[in-house]
Amino acid sequence: MTSPATITISTTAAAVEVTGLSKHFGSVRALQDVTLSVPAGNLTAVMGENGAGKSTLMKILAGLDSPTTGTVRVNGDEVRRFDPANLLSRHRVALVPQELALAQDRTVAENIMLGVEPGSRPFPHRRRIDERAAELLDRLAVRIDPRRSVRDLDAATQQLVVIARSLAREARLMILDEPTSILSPAESERLFEVIHSLRAAGVTMLYVSHRMPEVFALSQHIHVLRDGRHVGHWPTAEVSPDTVVAAMVGRELAAEFARHDTPAPAATATPRLRTRGICGTGFTDVDLDVAPGEVVGVAGLPDSGRIELLRGIFGADPISGGELQLDGKTFTARTPRDAIDARVAYLPGERRQQGILPTMSVADNVNILTLGRRQRFGLLRRRALRRDADKRAGELRVKTSSTAQGITQLSGGNQQKALLARWLSIEPRLMLLDEPTRGVDVGAKAEIYRLFRSLADAGVAILVSSSDLPELLTISDRIAVMAAGRVVGVIPASEATEEKVMALATGAHTMKEKA
């Protein structure tokens, strides 16, 4: 691997120069001394695992966040005020975010031209808006009727509208943040064509992704971030996917999870969880076994049904058919209460909306499942509860000044540890985990992985769904891959690779061929 410091690309003028950029959130260092340049007219990919700092970097470049130290120059002009309006109007930088923000009840044209409408201010010229929008869509070779309401469009088409909107504001640098994460393979192809048109139009692009094939197909340069640091930079033509993956994962972390050497649990033993042909909203006919002490990963695109499968097993959403067994006995959770009573735990992927109780203390968040044990004459024994919480939070090393602190004051990783402490309080025999390290910094991530391993060694069965493939490859004994609501393959950890899983998950092999 070449050291990033020695590489200079100077054939074209750099559109963006990032120098010594750091961003700290309290004690969390999201970015540390990142220096990189993005040449004009190119597509530069920024890669890294979840939590590597990609999003923070993009947010700063789009003006949604300001750096703690360091400078950003766009075409030599230093950015002094980090707010989106300034970056767009003065520096011509636009972000195409993962979560699209469009006015749903307005037309495509109105959304594209919002704020830059032709015609006099209070009364924009409706026909010229439509014409101008149609012209922009034409330039992108996208066929959408500008008069359609945005609400009627699918997410992929809405994304194209956002791109056209950036073009209407004459953006010269477009930041695409994991643009294919919400797209099907066919939709991705369409996006790639639009990206080619953008390049032809002379737009510089920053492309954030952790999908290898598309990055290799589209980019001219690849930068890798890990743990908030810039750890590698290559012209795409001169590097192999393996080298990039090695830089993304980092040997230290990988070595730490040398797979445990207990033999795979015998297939004849009664599995902790057995599903036969279960169906529900978003998944169909799922057969899956998880043995005590086994970690089974569920991989798949976000719409593959893996999230819904976990919710179904837990009783958060209804199951419409099939049979579920827990330790050989029929088990149906009609509500989460049933699952909790059977000592089944569920860590939701949307921590902020579904995990934490945001107005309550760390202690209350940890104790909520065991209040019944600490009651006297119908009243809660606050002091005993406090001791419980201190003990549980201490065991998982939740960093907090006191468990009386509000849970929202903790970092993402510590919130997640507090939620794990909550679920461990019921001594679960089966744990259903959705995106267990989303928004968790690397240090806490390693601790959480170790915790899963020790729980499994103690006989807990773990079913974990994640969009983070390196994570699944690291922690799972077997990986079940889902696509379109079905399990399309189960791969033992020893044979699983990111490419194999991805090929199954996408159903088609189009991406792979591109690479």
Next chain:
Amino acid sequence: MVQMTAPAAAPKAPAAESRPSLFQRFLHAREASTFLALVVLFALGTLIAPGFLGANNFLTVGQQIAQIGIMAIGVTFVIINAEIDLSVGSIYGLGAVVAGLLMTSDVAWPLAALGGIAAGAVAGLLNGLMTVGFGIPSFIVTLGTLSVYRGVTLLLSGGSPISLSSSDPNVAEFNLLGQGKLFGLLPMQLVIFALVAVLGAIVLSRSRYGFNTYAVGGSAEAARLCGINTARVKITAFTLSGTLAGLAGVLGLSFLSYVQGVTGTGMELVAISAVIIGGAALFGGSGTMLGTVIGVAFIGVLQNILNLRGISSFWQTVATGGVIILAVAADNWLRRRSGRR
């Protein structure tokens, strides 16, 4: 952010070291700003309102705020649940009219009082069932029942006022609820309010139901995934709110010996204001009984000062509304300054 730079350690140790002083804890309590505002108002009253300082005046204020206070206790449960109950003023009228009709039909006063309270409980239960069952916002449901219950109250009263004759011994005993004084000193209404407030505070801060109320109000989905029956928690809160509004109505009837179909109109806004001034957030999940009691006292003292100054009740209405906006704005500002949510 300050906490995050503290060295990592087991949670116990640093807690012992940096235990905040009582004063610091007071400043960070949600009730602090409301309480300070009440103190300021108190000082103002002492300065500008003749006869403000005095046991008699305070007991009068206590008498005046008791009914609103009892309603506000119930509304607190609803608001912490991230819901709203706009119908409590109508339920107040309903409870009063039902009790009044039972009294004029010579029903023994304890039964008549219970009848009024039960009417409130049923009305609250219906609010809860409709909110949860139809899955529509309680703002809409109770905006509807605000009108429905008022209509029922008017129908029941037949449009004519109900007067209780104090020569009837049954009525005389009933009137002790609203007019009597404990030990010949403390207004009975104030005693009942205090009892309800203490019970409400214990339920909210010490019972599992109270815990679940904060959980559901903070994040209903997270609470559901922790096995809490969120529907039951919310329905219970609406039922509590209705029951207490019914009780307040019964006390109102007992105080005046008189009720008509429109009695209680607009009281819901005062009760909700008291809860908001007391620091509960309309987003749910936060608020305390102590806060609500301070909020109720604040409104009571404000009106008392204006009364003593001989300011017209029209202006009092204006002032109460202005204070709500000021209180929430000040609270917001203070919390942003101290970096706390």
